Amino acid sequence: MARFIFRSVISTIVTMFLVSLALFLLVEVGSGDITVKILGVFATPEQRASYRAQLGLDQPWYIRYLDWLVGNDWRVRSRIGHPLVAVPNPQTKELEWWAQVDGQLVRWEMREGHLFALVRQPDGSVLEQPADDQWQQTPEGKEIFWGVNTKNSAVKWVRGEGEEVYVLTSAGMRKEGDGPQQYIPLRKGLLRGDPGTSLQTGRPVSVTLFPRVRNTAILAGMAFVVVMPLALILGIIAGINEGRLVDRAISVSSLALTATPEFVTGVFLILIFGIWLKIVPAVSVFLSDRAIFENPQLLILPILTLTAVELGYIVRMTRASMVEVMNAPYIRTAILKGLPYWQVVLRHAVRNALMAPITVIMLHVNWLVGGIVVVEAVFGFPGLGSYIFDSAIFGDFNAIEAAAMLLVSIAVFTRLVGDLLYTFLNPRIRYS
Amino acid sequence: MPQSPVLAIEDLAITYRIRGGEIDAVTDVSFQIQRGESFGVVGESGCGKSTVAWSVVGFLGANGYVKRGSIQFLGQELVGRRPDELRKLRGNQIAMVYQDPMQALNPSVRLGQQLKEVLTVHQKVSDQEAEERCLAMLKRVHMPDPADVMGRYPHQISGGQQQRVVIAMALLNNPALLIMDEPTTALDVTVEAAVLDLIDELRQEFNTAIMYISHNLGVVARVCNRVGVMYAGEMVEVAPVEAIFQDPRHPYTQGLIRCVPRLGADKASSVLYPIPGRVPPPDQRPTGCLFHPRCDYAQARCQEERPFLRLFAEDHRVRCHFAEEIDMASWQPPEEVQAAIQAHAGAPNGAQGSPSSPGEEIILEVEGLRKYYVAQGNSLRDVLGLAPKRFVRAVDGVGFQVPRRTTLGIVGESGCGKSTLVKTLIGLEGATDGRAEFLGFDLTVDLSKRPERLIQELQMVFQNPDSTMNPSYTVGQQIARPLIRFQTVPREQVQDEVIRLLEAVRLDASYLDRLPRQLSGGEKQRVGIARALASRPDLVLCDEPVSALDVSVQAAVLNLLLAIQKEHGTTMLFIAHDLSVVRFFSDHVAVMYLGQVMEFGPADAIYAPPYHPYTEALLSAVPIPDPGARQRRIRLEGSVPSALDPPSGCRFHTRCPRRHLLPDNGAICAAEVPPWRDVGDGHRIFCHLSLETLRSLEPVIQR
Amino acid sequence: MTTAPQTIGSRARPNPLAKLWGSLSLVFESRIGTIGFFMVAFWFALALISIVWTPYDPNASLFGQNLPPNAENWLGTDHLGRDLLSRLMQGTQVILVKTRLPNGWVIPIGVALWGVLGSLTLGTLLGLNAGYRGGWTDQIIMQIQDALIAFPRIVLYLVVIAAMGQGDLVVILAITLTGAPGVARLARSLALDIKTRDYIRAAETRGESPWYIMFVEILPNARGPLIVDAMLRVGYAIFAIGTLGFLGIGLPPPDPDWGNMVNEARRFIYTNPLAVLWPSLAIATLVIGLNLFADGLREETTRYQK
């Protein structure tokens, strides 16, 4: 058993690593020029190049991968010469990067060729001090300075060689002088809980992600609670009545359910319950992130849709497993002992029959995710599924990566749980 | 006996419905079993033995039904009973044990639980009482450490122990009738012997009626009082066990008896006579006597008129028109069989004969051969690689020599390393240590490092006829492949060569385009042999080539192998667990135990004292198809120890029944590796006991 | 046409197509299999017919908008006044019988089938190697496969499409990638089972190469379950194409896409619910048909194995 668990855990870790690498490569390296999406098609090559540098996209992929995964403050720290800390902004609660100089939090800014230090005061306000005395001489006779700028990047300024940079503002790209020569956007890294900033909104991904995850968890959780007992019971009933009418009825309807795409089910449920029967609101309008708490009946149709789709699959799995077990010799033994039929089923068949589907059902969580994306799209439900979908359409890679990694972790984790559960249920593994 | 019989079956016919028709699996079966009697049912597979058994417990599956006849249990009719009435009988008054014990027990329920419910479902007993009765029953079936076993799961005990649990389960309610369908077929001879003893004991103690199904005549001779012989869905002969073996009156019964080698028979002095043909499938049964296509005595009448099961003598019924005239003793093999057999078996052969007298070239020489596997531990330390590596010593210092044109037989219980030895020699595994030389080639390396010519000279015949052929290719394609690969013959002659090979294994060109599923087990095995012969090997390794076959087919395949050896001078290594077969087939025999050879010598020498105490125990366990033979009972205790930690000194010392003949109850056996005692004529025994002591041992079998 | 010419005298080696047909025809022994076959055949036939003939131009707005079924438009029209039957028929093509390459060429066999073929090839290759060779090869292949399985399919689709844009080939790639791990798993377990058979030992003791053993000895015996699985996968693939179409990232225009038809029509579900129904039914019946067909095939092949 130790071997089995050990392997599962190791394999899970390796899987996560491989997935993160594949995901990163696919999304960041594979996707086209993100600046087209953000800056529009009319931006000039210089504008694009400048913007890419500000995003740190001029770095090689493996550096970016590491930055993304484990952050880069520890790497950049030696350049700046001070510890770097991320503290939440008192108003927006978003993380801001500061250098810690002599116990004070400092950032820098360059204006008209002069360097200014911005010192954060205990009350959150900022005190500005000239800092031209901090330039450092290089052997080539240049004066440079590495610091943290107000846009959460570690940057390198060179005195007298202010770059022309294009800064994205709400009005479009604006050209500014005094720009740094090099950018390293600071991040703590995914493993340390920082998925980065959304390219679409400019806000940290984690801020938007949280309510979405919560909503989806509620939706999927409720669907799961409805589906599991129902599906297992129906599957067992069908399995012990193999070939009879009950079995046919259950099998055919579950096949029909699985074969009908989620979006079709969703649309028809709206038509039937919302428009014809008027039991639930036909149009679900989720005005805010908290709409599902204020108006729980909005959840009914999405849950029903998910249930319909999931039900069939699990019923079919359970049925197949039950049929197999009922034909096993040990069931024959139990019958020949003279046990009543229901005891044969309950004591000898059910446990063995549920063992096999558990791992498969747990694997199936992946599939459920697919259903969620569609269901959320059909109902305009503000959850993780619609988030990842919108991000993918926009090409907002920090957002996709964060959401996808989250989904993958859920999938991998549930599979691990499934494996462990299986080990636990199966005495052959438990006692080996 | 004035009592009514426990089981009385009259005129029983059972049919399975299948898509597009019906299968009449059983057409005409009648017999009775009295209290305290053990009734054996024998016959080749597919004759309907199991179907009869299942019909008694009312468990013919969804598609089977009793078409005709009656099954009376203690005077009550069972056919047509309501399911819940049958249920009350099952497990309570009628119990059943069938072949594969591992499959028969629920893998995820503790054994105690599975035992107790037999009691609690039929009677009002407290859990406490049920527990005690189960413990007592487990003790009764000689289960070591019963209390512990109650808390275990099936996979945690050995196959023999599992079968004991199943038997205990069957006996818990002291049933009037116990049905056993091949209960020992999957077990080793030593374990089988112990289970058979147990069955015998229990029958006498509980006065239970037993219906015992087996294809093994030896087993039936051992445990049954009366025997019914089934052929193609019919009972063809029913008689007391002595009559069946000494005075069989049905040609089929006679045929069955003639085709198994007697223990002590060898190929020089005796011949096996297979029954020609095979059991017809239910939809192709002939008219008249069902046996007539295979019967040596068949006459015109047999083809038209169906014989009935009639009383031939007191308690002896036969289904044959000519039962009175047919006498086993005066049987003459039909001419063509005689001629064919004489062509090879009568000629001088093997170690006894001239072409390969001792001193002939040694073709295979093995010395100190070892094959260790790294054991997978399961504790956390093992997983992390912290624990020291442990080895399964599957083959641990094996040595022997095989002269050209002879056969070396290897016997031993399962797990003794026979198959690993063969795998190593053939190159599926590389050896860990030691020397093995064949025609000057080194056999310690695996196949990837062997030269083409060696691969070609060393071929193998496999055990399981159902998996020996690739189901996707025709017979012709499969035999042609080695011819093409080794370029044995030029490309354009391949077809002719394939036909020649088919003829060599007594098949013909009509088999070329058949797929394996269109062949019977024996035919598949023949094709397997043809395929092995295609590259014209000097040495053929046979891993239990006949143990999965019905006895009649077994005889035919053994005869075939003998003929081939004769014709081509092939040397063979022959593995089998059936000591009679090995004795019959081999010139030399090696007895293996826990990865080591315990005894080696000429076949006839091994079967009489002096022999190794382990050989003695094996011989004592062989079921002998002769109810008159007296066999001394020597039973080994416990099971084969793990090859991970083999016992010190003599590996057999933990179970050896002869240790006490040495001073100090054989202290030396545990301490020191025994010496090889040389009996002469190449016969060696690996034991501390002196040759004098070994010689003085009483023979196991007396007639 | 596809039956093997029966050579007289010499041994006729069954032509592979005839063999395939031989195993497929088993399906007619089973009732549900036959039903499934005809459901699938219906859509194939429709796809083939639509190549030469559809009632109207599927992309032309020739009629009134959102008409109910009538004599001219048997299934009615959509919100742009296009004939639904023609669109439905045309929509089968890309799924089942043709694939459009980026350079404008069209090759036979539809996207769903190419995708499944891709995953079958890739998965079998990986699975057989993992199962037959075992050891490190197995560990590594299984690890990669685990990682691929861990990706929720839809995320994989989204990511692939986000990275490479829309197109028939991209959808094929996405189906291949999402399907391959499952096929590999199946092929591996089959190989693990089959490699214990004695005929594999026989091949090994003949000194055959691993590739020979995997593809000549093992694969033909794994064929049955793999084909059954592939049938189911075609169903999944059609399902997935529908979903992508509904989300607006599926097969690109101009060919109508069933999923996309549902998406467009649902805005007018009040007035014209049937416009949603037809493409939905199309997807469901095709998928159900494939499922039944596969079930029938499985039933019959396992029956013959025994």
Ligand SMILES: Nc1ncnc2c1ncn2[C@@H]1O[C@H](COP(=O)(O)OP(=O)(O)O)[C@@H](O)[C@H]1O
């Ligand atoms: N469930 C079943 N359905 C159809 N045919 C069966 C079934 N069980 C056994 N048979 C057929 O009945 C015949 C007798 O089988 P069986 O009783 O198992 O014989 P035995 O035990 O002597 O080997 C065989 O031809 C077998 O194929």
Ligand code: SF4
């Ligand atoms: S009746 Fe005829 S064919 Fe049948 S066993 Fe007797 S002699 Fe042989």
Ligand code: SF4
């Ligand atoms: S050496 Fe001792 S333990 Fe071994 S077989 Fe001989 S007597 Fe028995």
Ligand SMILES: [Mg+2]
């Ligand atoms: Mg049987």
